[in-house]
Amino acid sequence: MRSITPPLTDVFNALKAFLGSSVPQPALEALCQVELGLYLQQKMMPGSPAGSAWVLFSGYGFAEAHRAPLPSDAAKTLRIARDSLWTLRRSRTWLDALDTYQRFDARVRAYDVPDADAPAARRDLSVAGDRFSVYEQLLRAAPPLAGKRLPVAGQGPHAFPVSRTMAVVDLPPVPRTPLVAHDMDLEPAGGGEPLIFTRESLEHTAAEMDAQHARSGKGRAPRWLERLRSFDLSTKRNGTFHKSRKDEDFAFTVDGIQHLLGIVGAGKSTLRDIIAVHLAKLGKRTTIVVTDVAEVLKLVRLYDLYTDGAAAPVLGSSGRERHAQRLHRRLAGRGEHRLLAHDDPAFAYLGTSCLLNVRRQGATSTTEPLAYGEAPGSRLRPPSALRRDPSDGRYSEWQKRVTSCPYWSVCPRHHGARTLVGALIWVATPAGLIVASPPRPQNGERIRFLELACRRSDLVIIDEADRVQMQLDQTFAPAVVLASDEDTGILDQLSRHKIRELAAGGRTQLSERDVETFAAALNTAGAATDRLYAMLVAGYELRKWVRTGYFSAWTLQLGLLDERYELPDDSGRDHPHHAPREALGKLLDAFRDNPFGDRHRRTEEDFSRLTALLNELLHTGNPENTRRRLAEVMD
Structure with missing residues (x-):
């Protein structure tokens, strides 16, 4: 795992001096990550919407598929950029990061991104104005690996946890x-150069292995040379395979990925072992x-x-x-x-x-x-160090810092x-x-x-x-089962783990925003799963409509559109179902991307009725009334 912190230390110090020490380090790292992504986008795809920058560091060839005019060294640059930006490789994650970035003080932001559907506008900097030279460095070479070696424990008493107690050891010099x-x-x-193996060199190694085994006097003779000579090797030449004769020297090259195929007992493992020893003898x-x-x-x-x-x-x-x-x-x-x-x-x-x-x-x-x-x-x-009153409940006899x-x-x-x-x-x-x-x-x-x-x-x-x-x-x-029995359902496992940990800690963990968000999301997922199971178990027609063993919001949406506005395969835009199907599809797309309406609205579609109905479906205590309102919306 790599860290962008060491190259950006001076930038962080300048930002902290301006913003104050109350801004946590992870927030500053997130700010610089977004700016690095926007800087990469302006180098690779100038003029493109800021919200689409994630495709460059997603790891997939979206930009090439859309025939974007990338620079000649784009492949290397993008490969290096992923070391710094891999946590932002998803569309929603990137859009959320842009929203958070835009809330920073404008005086410390290098870009202005009021609309993710428009290009980011670069700003003049008065704080950490040299940060773009560091961004350029991060696009030329990967950041250093995170972490540092532990210090070694010195002489004297040291403690370490054993179960719920602390055991003490007295270390001598x-x-x-x-x-x-x-x-x-x-x-x-070998510097990464292709490896060339010949029959002669491998037979020489096999003979040495036989001689070494004979000198050791251990067990039955493995007969490496005889086994190597006993199998047939076909190598690819000019688009076809050429089978080498027993007395014919062969040569094959490993350059990149090379496949070796053969039936059981053909000699693949023999060749593997001889090659490993052969390369070791070459250093x-x-x-x-x-x-x-x-x-x-x-x-x-x-x-x-x-x-x-x-x-x-x-x-x-x-x-x-x-x-x-x-x-x-x-x-x-x-x-x-x-x-x-x-x-x-x-x-x-x-x-x-x-x-x-x-x-x-x-x-x-x-x-x-x-x-x-x-x-x-x-x-x-x-x-x-004895700097506090031992009667203070927060006092610990041992440091939190660990040593090896x-x-x-x-x-x-x-x-x-x-x-x-x-x-x-x-x-x-x-x-x-x-x-x-x-x-x-x-x-x-x-x-x-x-x-x-x-x-x-x-x-x-x-x-x-x-x-x-x-x-x-x-x-x-x-392939994870969402909900099943207590051993295989991932949702059930997470729920048990959450309840156990919160109960053990007196729910103090909820003071952390990430823990609170995770707990709320898990509760919502559990409530939605329970509603879906109730409908599927009770309704045969619904199970028949779903048809397959798994489904997603996208597959359900396609089924709904096909049922409501069916289009023949050869239909065009003049078909009477085309316009209403397209309008409903846009509405459901907007709702699917922002079902609770708590994210930045990036569409003109008004899906507030669907959001209100969703909240009612998840938390209703009057299912009959909710079912009636659902039927009204669907009609």
Whole structure:
């Protein structure tokens, strides 16, 4: 995650000096974000309505589809701009941001946007007049990554939360150990150039792998060279596929996305493993993506044998205990039931112990060790300075500022995180790449391993791409049931969570505007869902009219228009139904975009009767009277 705050620090300071300290930092960031979006729009599409700027940083090619005359370097500029403007990529979000922006003091605004349907007018600036040079910089290079590394805890007592209490550890003086951290500016060793593989080079690597395995004397010979020579490889040439003979040297190039297809047992995994080891021997970095953690640990052990320990797994922390238990069960299933005899190398990456267990105050040999999730690797709080009266209810003995454990660089539970820094082969699952991040004591930057792998890797190999794609779809485009039973209905889950959290906090969270808005929106969604369910359950004809298993306001509107003013496929504008259908469509469009009428009115259509009826439908205590009024409006 990136932050526009560091480049705009001087701008924020100037704005705060003029507006006063009462204006929060997020409000100033929102102001500069809107101005950056408007500045981008005037560079790319001058003269276009201010309300349409969001299409440029939405991530979709709307501007190209409408044949807008974009500059030659537009693709790169838009890609960089999305790092700063991705939170405004939706139409409604952008329009709301424009409304909020227009309410700022005119003397600090670089633009005047009285009407979102007209171009923004640039203003002369008297406060932070150099801000446009910073905006230009943000369109040429992405802003820095957000976050910073945690400070290391010093000598003396420190506290950390355990359940609802604070546990205390007394830290001795610890010699500072050089921290092994990821280089965020590290690029692929090959500079991102295409990779060319030949039969001769891969067979040479396979032969070395066979020799290495023979020297290790471990298990059955894998016969890498024989397996490589046994499969047929067809490569694409001149628009068709050419099958290489057994004695013929082949060469294929990976430039961008390359698909490798073959039936089960054809040798795809063999080629994957040989390529990974081949690139590691050349000093190049590879990321292998597989579908489960057991396969991750198996491949790391395999690659370590042939690359002198140059492989490491990308594992999250939340499931580590479960993975360790599963590995113990697999080893016990092979006949070894003694836990102390389980010496699989994978346990080095599944450590769950904490060095601070023995440093806790009051701990004895019978004290229960810390649970895995309670370890204070990045949650140690130093003591507060005694500046307040301890009888003050707001006084806390410990600071809110957190520090990292001084033993982090040698702690066995973080062995995997340290190994990843210098590893030439990363092996990961999709979830590990998407969810996991470098630990804050190691790297303060807020970045996922997926982005880090893309930055540093010369090659990313995705095994069983169809299954990985399914996992990505479930992560980024999940099909969620709105309301069902207590386990699957997202609305029911959110409602339970809201009630539980508000009750636990005495509803003090509602003092935050965002929490209050969310709670109100959830209540409204629940009320609307209950009304819809009541109508659908009670009315067979209504269920028949809806027809499909899902619907939206747009599909219902189309069905209503087709039912009220049906148009034949070959009808023109002179058809008697065309004008009333178009008028009703505009009215429903305006109502759908602003159903409660609480947003800035951007249309001449008067849908106030529909808004009043909607509020009555949601909160009526006299459904018969409301049903009569609904029939009058529909007629």
